[in-house]
Amino acid sequence: MVQTLGEKATRDVLGPTLARLCRDGADIVCVDADLGFSTSAVKFGAEFPERFFPIGVAEQNMIGVAAGLAAAGKVAFCSSFAVFAPGHCFDQLRMAVAQPRTNVKLFASHAGVVTGEDGASAEALEDLALMLSMPPFRVIFPADAVEAEQAIEVAARTDGPFYIRALRPKTAVIHDGDYNFQLGKWPVLREGKDVTLIAVGELVLAALEAAEKLAGEGIQARVLNAASLRPLDEDALLAAAADTGAIVTAEDHFVVGGVGSLVSQVLAEKRPAPVEFVGMRDRYGTSGTWQQLLEYFNLTPDAIAKAARNAIARKSG
Amino acid sequence: MAQAPAVSLDQFKEIARRVRRHILEMTTAANSGHPGGSLSAVEIVTAAYFAVMRHDPQNPAWPDRDRWIMSKGHATPVIYSVLAEAGYFPVDELLTFRKLGSRLQGHVVMGNPPGVEMSAGALGMGLSFSLGQALAGRLDRRGYQVYCLLSDGDSEEGQTWEAAMAAAHHKAGNLVAIVDRNHIQNDGYSDLQHFPGNGDRPADVPGGWVLPDGHTANIMNLEPLADKWKAFGWKVWRVADGNDFEQVIPALKEARDYNEGPAVLICETVKGKGVSFMENNPDYHGKAATPEQLKQALGELGFN
Numbered sequence: 001m002v003q004t005l006g007e008k009a010t011r012d013v014l015g016p017t018l019a020r021l022c023r024d025g026a027d028i029v030c031v032d033a034d035l036g037f038s039t040s041a042v043k044f045g046a047e048f049p050e051r052f053f054p055i056g057v058a059e060q061n062m063i064g065v066a067a068g069l070a071a072a073g074k075v076a077f078c079s080s081f082a083v084f085a086p087g088h089c090f091d092q093l094r095m096a097v098a099q100p101r102t103n104v105k106l107f108a109s110h111a112g113v114v115t116g117e118d119g120a121s122a123e124a125l126e127d128l129a130l131m132l133s134m135p136p137f138r139v140i141f142p143a144d145a146v147e148a149e150q151a152i153e154v155a156a157r158t159d160g161p162f163y164i165r166a167l168r169p170k171t172a173v174i175h176d177g178d179y180n181f182q183l184g185k186w187p188v189l190r191e192g193k194d195v196t197l198i199a200v201g202e203l204v205l206a207a208l209e210a211a212e213k214l215a216g217e218g219i220q221a222r223v224l225n226a227a228s229l230r231p232l233d234e235d236a237l238l239a240a241a242a243d244t245g246a247i248v249t250a251e252d253h254f255v256v257g258g259v260g261s262l263v264s265q266v267l268a269e270k271r272p273a274p275v276e277f278v279g280m281r282d283r284y285g286t287s288g289t290w291q292q293l294l295e296y297f298n299l300t301p302d303a304i305a306k307a308a309r310n311a312i313a314r315k316s317g
Numbered sequence: 318m319a320q321a322p323a324v325s326l327d328q329f330k331e332i333a334r335r336v337r338r339h340i341l342e343m344t345t346a347a348n349s350g351h352p353g354g355s356l357s358a359v360e361i362v363t364a365a366y367f368a369v370m371r372h373d374p375q376n377p378a379w380p381d382r383d384r385w386i387m388s389k390g391h392a393t394p395v396i397y398s399v400l401a402e403a404g405y406f407p408v409d410e411l412l413t414f415r416k417l418g419s420r421l422q423g424h425v426v427m428g429n430p431p432g433v434e435m436s437a438g439a440l441g442m443g444l445s446f447s448l449g450q451a452l453a454g455r456l457d458r459r460g461y462q463v464y465c466l467l468s469d470g471d472s473e474e475g476q477t478w479e480a481a482m483a484a485a486h487h488k489a490g491n492l493v494a495i496v497d498r499n500h501i502q503n504d505g506y507s508d509l510q511h512f513p514g515n516g517d518r519p520a521d522v523p524g525g526w527v528l529p530d531g532h533t534a535n536i537m538n539l540e541p542l543a544d545k546w547k548a549f550g551w552k553v554w555r556v557a558d559g560n561d562f563e564q565v566i567p568a569l570k571e572a573r574d575y576n577e578g579p580a581v582l583i584c585e586t587v588k589g590k591g592v593s594f595m596e597n598n599p600d601y602h603g604k605a606a607t608p609e610q611l612k613q614a615l616g617e618l619g620f621n
Binding site: 055065066070071074076091095096099100 | 427438451452456487
């Protein structure tokens with residue numbers, strides 16, 4: 001069993017972290033489209049009412065107002081569910097944030113099939129594709145609440161557009177207090193020479209569990225946490241391809257436009273290696289508990305281990 | 318500068334005449350662009366920069382400056398021309414418009430040239446951005462005003478009304494919207510206000526219809542527009558002739574000085590104003606005059 005440190009939803013750290021940073025002097029404001037209770041942004045609003053702007057269920061306006069606040073010097077956060085932002089407001093993110101590089105930070109929760117009982121309409125599987133299509137956005141998908149808090153702090157302290165992807169359920173905490181999130185770094189959570197498992201979000205834990213299983217078969221799997229999707233860690237990725245010669249990506253998102261695409265593109269250009277993809281492919285989510293849905297859609301340690309065996313089998317020579 | 322200098326009516330008219338010349342010359346030089354909706358807004362934008370706003374062309378990043386936001390981001394010829402006339406950048410640069418390497422892109426880009434406050438080009442985004450600027454100004458206790466120029470097309474975008482609702486809700490007294498109501502947009506006539514046809518409306522078509530020349534008539538009727546803004550909680554002024562400085566300047570000042578909530582001026586204007594063959598002609602929404610037409614147009618404006 002992989003050791004974990006309790007459970008906490010990544011979405012629950014937004015408000016408290018923003019409040020702490022604002023107390024410390026960061027010029028933070030937050031625009032809210034009626035989901036701040038769910039994204040925890042209201043915890044910032046309760047402490048800094050003059051800096052919290054509820055604008056109703058209007059995600060396009062939320063992004064535009066945030067861009068205006070940012071252009072006037074504010075660190076402008078906004079939060080919603082990933083199906084609504086970027087889902088409802090891609091053009092606003094492109095025009096008012098990405099192109100002029102305004103200092104807007106979008107924190108989008110309820111991503112992926114683990115959103116659970118709410119069903120397909122609520123389960124964003126395209127948000128990373130949308131956000132990664134806009135080069136100015138730094139894109140982060142934290143693996144746990146510890147990383148999420150640090151990612152929010154990095155976003156607040158780094159000028160320019162950020163997208164942080166968060167999840168609804170209380171997922172495992174895998175990082176301890178010594179963890180140090182860095183933009184553009186994919187930490188090696190486990191060493192290995194036979195295959196590299198590159199995972200994001202709640203599937204980082206699944207990748208670690210897959211590596212345990214594979215170890216029982218004599219396969220040594222390296223595990224990378226690719227939370228920093230842009231900038232990505234090209235050195236770590238190329239080293240993984242060079243050292244292990246086989247790659248598996250794992251994500252709770254469509255493999256087209258997500259981590260699988262990102263990894264494949266770099267490898268195709270710089271160091272081709274067999275890549276296997278664990279993720280959503282040709283269907284949308286559905287209702288169920290989040291744990292059931294991970295099983296139902298094969299986003300599991302077993303699926304990752306199987307993909308690893310396939311990738312290893314495809315190594316040439 | 319703290320306040321725009323006093324300029325006489327004749328001087329305003331002379332600036333507007335030069336701005337119209339720039340608009341025509343730069344679009345013809347670019348062989349593209351949007352002269353129609355630029356010409357309709359000449360008096361509005363000129364009045365704002367020369368009679369109403371606090372701004373400093375030498376210091377475009379001045380934190381206390383009043384902001385002018387072009388939601389109708391395609392009307393670059395008018396904002397670039399007014400900024401150049403106001404001294405933000407050399408007038409000569411206008412002829413680089415839309416050319417490779419120029420700071421003057423076809424649609425507005427934040428900071429390029431200096432004085433452009435926001436990127437736009439997709440309609441409907443300016444009022445949200447303006448509201449954000451207004452809220453930041455209030456939070457920081459700066460006294461600046463935010464002005465947002467909207468088009469007919471902007472007024473059809475849902476986001477504009479999201480922003481309108483939110484601006485009244487947050488009592489943004491430092492926010493002024495101006496609707497350049499020229500009743501013509503990309504495909505044709507927004508409504509029947511400036512539609513030259515009569516009696517050719519297909520009996521069984523309740524909305525818009527396509528005309529023999531390809532334009533669409535009655536694309537989207539916004540009326541009663543003033544009532545819509547009022548219902549959204551805005552103080553509304555109607556400006557019967559938005560191409561008349563004597564109406565535009567006092568209205569802008571009144572809206573600026575109204576601070577209990579957001580204010581909007583609905584300015585009735587003429588698309589292509591000042592050039593006979595462009596006036597009320599949808600063809601010149603997004604098409605430049607030919608070099609021959611330019612000569613005629615400049616002649617009509619009194620340039621020989």
